[in-house]
Amino acid sequence: MDGQQNEQPRRGQDGGTPEGRQRGFPSLRRAGAGSRAATRRRGVRRAAVTVAVLVVTLAGVLLGLLAGGQVGTDIGPFRAELSVEPAVGGSTTVDIPPLGSLLLDSHDGPTHLTVELGALDQGRTEALLGDPAGLNRATQSAVDDVRIGVLRLGLRTLGSVVLATLVLALLVFRDTRRAAWAGALAFMITAGSLGTAAATMRPQAIEEPRYEGLLVNAPAIVGDVRKIADDYTRYAEQLQRLIGNVTQLYTTVSALPVYEPEPGTTRVLHISDLHLNPTAWQLIRTVTEQFGIDVVIDTGDITDWGSEPEASYVGSISLLEKPYVYIRGNHDSGRTAAAVARQPNAIVLDNTTVTVAGLTIAGIGDPRFTPDKSTSPATGGLNQPTADELISTGDKLAATIRSSPRPVDIALVHDPAAAGPLSGTCPLVLAGHTHDRQINTLPEVPGQQPTTLMVQGSTGGAGLRGLEGEEPTPLAMTVLYFDQEKRLQAYDDITVGGTGQSQVNLERTVITPPATTTPLGATPTPTITPTPTPTR
Template sequence: MINYRKTEKYIGLVLALAGALLLISLFGHMRFNIEALQFRVAVQINEQGYTEVEVPPLGTIRAHTHKTPLLISLRLENIDLQLIQRLLAGAPEQKEVIRQGKKVLKQVLIVFTIKLLMLALLGGALGIFLSRRGSLKKYVYGSLLGVLLTGALLAATYFTYDVRAFRNPQYSGVLRVAPWMVSLAQETLGKIETLGEKLELVAANLNRLYERLDELQPLQETTTEFKILHISDLHNNPAGMDFAFRVAELFKVDMIIDTGDISDFGTPLETLLLDQLIQLQVPYLFIAGNHDSPAIIDKMNTIPGVTVVNGLVEKNELLFYGVPDPSSAGNSVIPPDLSTIPRIAEQVKEKLNRLPRVDMLLLHNNRMAQALAGRAPVILFGHNHQMKVTKKEGSIMVNAGTSGAAGLRGLQANKVPYSVVLLHLRPDKEGKQRLMAADLISVSNLEQGFTLERKRFDRPEEPAGPPGREQQPASETARR
């Protein structure tokens, strides 16, 4: 009789646990919204403790995050594109989004845990019912047993959970978006313990950036002046795009030239940011960088006012010749091999030799720009995130640095400056537009303000240095 009772007790324990786990696996999911994003979170029994994040149709990233046999799934189910565009366009809303997001996640965690415990309660009773030996006492016993075992399982998951496992993620899905998804896991999910604080820092920095820009006043200008804002390497950073647009509006520029890397990995998802360009009221010339892709180029071609430059383009009586980075023809973000640059530069030189004139040469790679020095009065480029204006072999070499502070990672580190270069052109005696000055605008220390350094080219030429060396134009520096 004793052995029979023990056996019956063990059977009841196993059935209660099985019933609890069965209901959790069948119904252990819920949906929730964080502003424009709708997610589905689910828990299932699994051989090992994994967390997976699914972003259809791009793929799934997963990591071995805990010791218990549970699979925690988070799936992005829907995106409200209109709401996202409004959020990206309004910097003050971003901080509120972060605050609301953290609040929602806390609420979801509490509600989801309660739901799982309730499922365990019913599942424990279900297990007793399936044994066909149920009584009120046994149902209560089974329900409590299901709750206790599930609670212990969830507690063990919580205390063994390690988000740093996402620094070594597994990926499955579309191969060409693998770099973006893996980076998402490594740079964001792998550092989730400080992500909220870092995003708050980004929002606060952007607000202080706007305050500093309001203090920035245009220098003396004339009615015949033609102003071009040179930007580069935005790297999918909405704060950097807002920064560039704010400068363009403040100085009332006549044109914006973007020398590439407007995206980070060239994925279709990143084209959402590009819709902000629709609001521009001035021509926008764009050449693709190594981080861009055919998907980015196709999207840019659909935006009114944007001209994707690949060859000769005439705008406002100026002749621009653009050479996109060769890597933009595919989905690789790797820049061209250094050994191929001389060959590509020679091909560009041959094409330029067949043209009567070129006022500005638009490139992305800084090494390519150096190889083509002397082939145009002004050469605009970026790539290495180092803002600089020099003269070499008769060409004014303008590197805009990184207008997006090297992307979100640069913003979080708060080390890489936002930078743009404002070009001032005026008609010469023959009526042709000539570059007279370049303003290097940089925001690196948001607490102290910005720097503006003016390089002037309307003064007599200084004695040339040794052949092949760069010459520094005369400069005037203002700091706020």
């Protein structure tokens, strides 16, 4: 009995009795609740890690795109920048600074491709001009250039995205397994997006672009562009023959007894309105070397739009290895003038004076920046506000000349409409802008010296504008001869025929000394006309 009595409480304590089992349930319930809480915590933790991996992956993709989602490539004679970025719908933008953009519905998927055309590569452009078949080959290879560039862009973007994601994940998680998951996920996202774009590419989209900026007017000028392309091909075929004839012309003119420059003569080459024509530099270099030029004077419009990509065009100035005095034209921006000023032999005048090779030169830039302005006679004359602005510019330069400690020999303005106030301040004013060579005397001021205004034609043949009309604009420049007293003694007007006109002309004008009563006279030299080149 005692043993049984003692045994029952022990079984009760061990949970053997109903009362003992009832007292043990709270422990079981607590154990079950702890297990469920642990399971929930593990689930929340896994979800948090998954979200963290996804966030890090997306951040790595964005960083990779910023770091490596662009590539430079050559498309024909252009240097282009290709870049890719996330987008809601797939499309392509072709930026042509500063003209505007072409928007193409080129593909599907969450990627946007941007193609920004930069400056023309001068070496490749000159090579094209020297090779009649080069333009055709460049056109045919442009599509291949774009395809290769896009492929390089895709591979570079993929590698950059994966690398950026791996590095970021290792820094955040300090766990190689999670970093590997993030890298794999970044690879799948990027490859899937690029693959979708490639699989849905629509080459015919180039035929239906939308335009922005100045290119809005592009459809209306397609016909002119095609005509320009045809003329430009003919122009390239004749270029080498034309430039070679300048040497022949110099040899002939130097032997003429009409005017023999004396020792101490200063030779100045006046150029203007190059308008981005790469041909002009070859002609300028040839004349500079053959005629022994001491100073080159440029009266503006060296570019067409004054944009940053065009700034590389002025790099040829340093190749002349002669002082280069420049004023800004209405097609040249402040960045254009800055690019010229960076050339080691260039001097930019803006209501300032400089003495070069013994000549004191004053100049002022055009007050306007109107890159879309045409110089065609069809545009009519100046409106009154513009005329007043130009005259005010001439007044400023006239005041600068009068306050100069040294007498000014030559004044420079871009538009001849600004030359009026300069009458009597100096003997010679040089200008450009009109693309039409002219020479006349400004209205005389009583008691002041007469002033001659010489307006240059376009040394660049008016750029592409010169190929729009029935008669192409010739390349024009003038060699001015100054004696030891810095008086103009003679000048040679050089004209290189435009497209379809394979001839080089030079006319020498000798100025009668002022001591005689003979008025200003001109003695033309024979015109040198080479054998015509057949054109197509």
